[in-house]
Amino acid sequence: MLPDEVMSQAQQEMLDWQGTGMSVMEIGHRTPAFVNIATHAEQTLRELMDITDEYHVLFLSGGATHQFSVVPMNLLRGKTAADYIDTGIWSAKAVRLAKPYLNVNEVCSAKETGYRHIPPVDSWQLDDTAAYCYYTENETVGGVEFQYIPDVKTPLVCDMTSSILSRPVDVSRYGLIFAGAQKNIAPAGLTIVIVKKELCGDVLPFTPDLLNYEMQANDNSMLNTPPTFNWYMAGLMFDWIKSNGGLKEFERINREKSSLLYQLIDNSGFYRNDVEPSCRSRMNVIFHLPDEKLMTPFLQEAEENRLFALKGHKLAGGLRASIYNAMPLQAVQELADFMLEFERRHG
Numbered sequence: 172m173l174p175d176e177v178m179s180q181a182q183q184e185m186l187d188w189q190g191t192g193m194s195v196m197e198i199g200h201r202t203p204a205f206v207n208i209a210t211h212a213e214q215t216l217r218e219l220m221d222i223t224d225e226y227h228v229l230f231l232s233g234g235a236t237h238q239f240s241v242v243p244m245n246l247l248r249g250k251t252a253a254d255y256i257d258t259g260i261w262s263a264k265a266v267r268l269a270k271p272y273l274n275v276n277e278v279c280s281a282k283e284t285g286y287r288h289i290p291p292v293d294s295w296q297l298d299d300t301a302a303y304c305y306y307t308e309n310e311t312v313g314g315v316e317f318q319y320i321p322d323v324k325t326p327l328v329c330d331m332t333s334s335i336l337s338r339p340v341d342v343s344r345y346g347l348i349f350a351g352a353q354k355n356i357a358p359a360g361l362t363i364v365i366v367k368k369e370l371c372g373d374v375l376p377f378t379p380d381l382l383n384y385e386m387q388a389n390d391n392s393m394l395n396t397p398p399t400f401n402w403y404m405a406g407l408m409f410d411w412i413k414s415n416g417g418l419k420e421f422e423r424i425n426r427e428k429s430s431l432l433y434q435l436i437d438n439s440g441f442y443r444n445d446v447e448p449s450c451r452s453r454m455n456v457i458f459h460l461p462d463e464k465l466m467t468p469f470l471q472e473a474e475e476n477r478l479f480a481l482k483g484h485k486l487a488g489g490l491r492a493s494i495y496n497a498m499p500l501q502a503v504q505e506l507a508d509f510m511l512e513f514e515r516r517h518g
């Protein structure tokens with residue numbers, strides 16, 4: 172979901188961006204007009220997340236999954252192993268795609284328990300000589316989210332695809348943060364990489380130029396044509412977050428939105444959430460019905476109430492309310508009202 176304000180601004184500017192007589196879609200990526208859009212978006216993101224000059228901010232194509240391979244190519248820097256924390260299907264996929272390039276040291280895994288918790292820190296097998304330590308802040312499918320930043324000695328790498336900009340974050344704790352745009356930022360097709368400059372430059376042999384962070388940074392992410400319209404949309408979204416109070420305010424609202432649903436679920440003998448309360452996601456609230464047979468009527472009646480996309484991921488089953496930044500509290504309240512009403516009639 173994208174905010175109505177952002178969508179209408181894009182609509183108003185669609186045929187004529189700021190008096191140029193052209194759409195952003197029609198402007199060349201090296202023109203002063205687009206360079207303005209690009210620089211403004213980067214500056215606003217730096218401001219929102221408090222990103223210092225020690226970091227490159229890259230606007231790339233290829234999606235978040237692409238980074239599962241690109242991270243090892245760039246960050247091994249002569250080493251042969253990296254630490255991976257396995258908390259769900261996205262981290263497991265990152266492990267699978269990293270394996271051709273390195274020895275994966277699995278720090279811990281929640282797989283055996285069906286990815287319902289984050290293994291306690293004192294059980295982790297960290298390797299202080301690893302090239303980096305990788306984790307997924309929010310497991311979008313399982314609804315499991317870190318509520319703290321792991322404390323490690325190696326450069327910390329984080330897939331923040333489904334939680335970026337949902338609360339303030341201390342970027343200085345990280346070596347690299349990446350996020351596909353389509354969950355919390357902009358339409359699909361753009362990936363943001365925030366990477367510490369000192370980690371860049373020593374890539375694996377045969378790394379294609381386009382996948383080389385340093386080369387992309389030297390050319391302002393324009394080694395080839397970037398996804399310009401998505402970059403523009405990301406900029407509008409950053410402006411929207413800024414003008415609505417910034418990350419502290421979004422943290423407050425996101426907490427309120429998710430608590431509303433978790434309280435309803437926990438207080439009901441009807442709905443169920445199996446994730447350990449200390450690591451429940453604020454972005455993706457998973458819940459189950461007492462009987463699978465109620466799934467079809469639930470989804471159908473939800474749609475009749477203009478509540479869409481509540482079916483859980485095929486690997487996880489059940490239901491999932493994805494309540495990213497653009498989802499207003501009011502809409503979550505409407506979902507809660509519907510859930511109570513559904514329980515009253517079917518419970």
Ligand SMILES: *Cc1c(COP(=O)(O)O)cnc(C)c1O
Nearest residue numbers: 234235236237261311332333351
């Ligand atoms: C959606 C998602 C991805 C995959 O993103 P693509 O852009 O489709 O590759 C990766 N990681 C997380 C945490 C996600 O939620």
